[in-house]
Amino acid sequence: MTVTIKFCGGARTVTGSMHLVSTNKANILLDCGLFQGHRDEFYAVNSNFSFDPQNLDACVLSHAHIDHCGNLPTLIKKGYRAKIYSTSVTRDLCRYMLPDSGHIQEEDIKYVNKINKRKGLPPRFPLYTKDEAEVCLKYFRTVEYHKRFSLSDDVDLTFFDPGHILGSAIPILDLKTSKGSMRIAYAVDLGRYDIPLLRDPEVPKDIDYLIIESTYGGRTHGSMEKAEKELATVINETIKRRGKIIIPSFALERTQLVIFCISELMRKKKIKKIPIFVDSPLAVNITKVFRENWEYFDDVTRKIFLTGEDPFGCDNITYITDVEDSKKLNTETKPMIIISASGMCENGRILHHLRNNIENPNNTILIVGFMAKDTLGRRLVEKVKKIKIFGQQHEVQANVVAINSFSSHADANGLVDYVKSCGDRLKQVFIVHGEEEQSNILRKNIKKLDIKVQVPAKNDIVFLKS
Ligand SMILES: [Zn+2]
Numbered sequence: 507m508t509v510t511i512k513f514c515g516g517a518r519t520v521t522g523s524m525h526l527v528s529t530n531k532a533n534i535l536l537d538c539g540l541f542q543g544h545r546d547e548f549y550a551v552n553s554n555f556s557f558d559p560q561n562l563d564a565c566v567l568s569h570a571h572i573d574h575c576g577n578l579p580t581l582i583k584k585g586y587r588a589k590i591y592s593t594s595v596t597r598d599l600c601r602y603m604l605p606d607s608g609h610i611q612e613e614d615i616k617y618v619n620k621i622n623k624r625k626g627l628p629p630r631f632p633l634y635t636k637d638e639a640e641v642c643l644k645y646f647r648t649v650e651y652h653k654r655f656s657l658s659d660d661v662d663l664t665f666f667d668p669g670h671i672l673g674s675a676i677p678i679l680d681l682k683t684s685k686g687s688m689r690i691a692y693a694v695d696l697g698r699y700d701i702p703l704l705r706d707p708e709v710p711k712d713i714d715y716l717i718i719e720s721t722y723g724g725r726t727h728g729s730m731e732k733a734e735k736e737l738a739t740v741i742n743e744t745i746k747r748r749g750k751i752i753i754p755s756f757a758l759e760r761t762q763l764v765i766f767c768i769s770e771l772m773r774k775k776k777i778k779k780i781p782i783f784v785d786s787p788l789a790v791n792i793t794k795v796f797r798e799n800w801e802y803f804d805d806v807t808r809k810i811f812l813t814g815e816d817p818f819g820c821d822n823i824t825y826i827t828d829v830e831d832s833k834k835l836n837t838e839t840k841p842m843i844i845i846s847a848s849g850m851c852e853n854g855r856i857l858h859h860l861r862n863n864i865e866n867p868n869n870t871i872l873i874v875g876f877m878a879k880d881t882l883g884r885r886l887v888e889k890v891k892k893i894k895i896f897g898q899q900h901e902v903q904a905n906v907v908a909i910n911s912f913s914s915h916a917d918a919n920g921l922v923d924y925v926k927s928c929g930d931r932l933k934q935v936f937i938v939h940g941e942e943e944q945s946n947i948l949r950k951n952i953k954k955l956d957i958k959v960q961v962p963a964k965n966d967i968v969f970l971k972s
């Protein structure tokens with residue numbers, strides 16, 4: 507039997523994860539992520555698949571981050587009619603993540619078409635609309651952790667927990683081959699040990715082939731204790747200056763983690779109790795899904811829920827959905843914390859908060875997440891002094907602080923340790939989901955373990971030996 511993997515997206519880059527596993531009897535797509543980049547590249551990359559969606563037998567999702575699930579509506583638009591397999595939490599999260607992505611694209615195209623009209627250029631269309639995103643929700647079929655499920659005559663699927671975000675999974679494909687069996691693990695994305703809210707990553711046994719992420723292939727994170735200390739210092743210093751703390755944050759997972767940590771610091775009296783505003787309708791909905799699925803959290807968080815407390819709500823937190831309530835924050839002058847999306851500052855309400863606060867040296871822009879190349883968030887991290895928001899130049903006078911230790915990705919050591927723990931059957935590792943430099947550092951480190959390892963390029967095909 508011939509088994510191949512084609513790396514269709516998210517290879518030698520972070521976003522757009524998509525890999526095709528083919529056997530004699532089935533074509534199975536692992537993830538269908540959205541590639542994020544400049545507008546023209548975004549449309550060119552995301553509208554073209556290097557396979558025929560109608561020939562697929564299954565699509566398996568690792569988790570609900572948009573770089574892993576965000577191109578599903580295009581897949582459906584291009585004729586995919588098989589099932590989308592995920593954990594139940596991932597499906598619940600996709601109910602909000604996918605329509606939100608459609609809405610962002612509609613808004614972006616509205617803005618582009620206004621300019622095009624003035625220039626006499628033809629109108630453009632979004633990759634998919636909010637309504638088109640909603641259509642794909644009916645294709646979901648949920649599979650719970652550790653329950654082996656048959657995808658085809660020759661492929662079984664089992665989900666393990668990578669501890670990356672709530673509901674995330676390491677899909678394991680067990681293939682029946684002429685010589686027996688073959689086990690492929692897809693650890694993209696992989697989480698960390700001992701971070702709040704989430705369970706520790708699980709290591710499935712007897713893996714033959716491992717596909718692994720490399721976002722932080724060559725970088726290490728500080729501990730969570732260090733992150734919390736830095737967070738307390740930044741907040742206390744900004745309160746002293748009577749400034750505001752603006753936190754651009756991914757609506758999914760990072761926002762809830764930051765709320766949890768800030769609430770803990772306030773409870774322990776390490777920072778003053780000041781108002782916290784979570785200004786993101788998406789984050790409000792995601793937090794609701796988190797509360798409904800509390801039994802998937804780690805032991806500590808589950809205990810908090812069991813005592814009737816809410817780890818994402820205390821008397822000084824306000825969740826904002828209404829635009830008018832969001833605008834009211836502009837005129838407030840007292841110290842406060844505003845957490846808003848999008849995480850990489852490319853769109854959403856965070857842009858309004860940055861525009862209103864970035865020129866005041868008393869304020870702090872606190873970066874708590876990964877910022878991809880060519881994003882406004884990345885320019886802030888790189889301490890660029892002048893930035894453009896809504897077409898207007900702004901001088902960056904506010905204090906910009908980046909705390910990397912909140913990452914929900916394994917770091918350089920975590921990734922190598924994970925490979926080590928995979929066991930003796932491991933034949934080869936494929937490194938994806940990383941900027942090339944990071945993937946190459948991980949490749950060198952895995953090579954030292956005497957394990958065959960490769961950083962495939964987009965659309966490379968590998969043949970697996972059983
Ligand atoms: Zn992720």
Ligand SMILES: [Zn+2]
Binds near residue numbers: 520571574694939
């Ligand atoms: Zn990812």
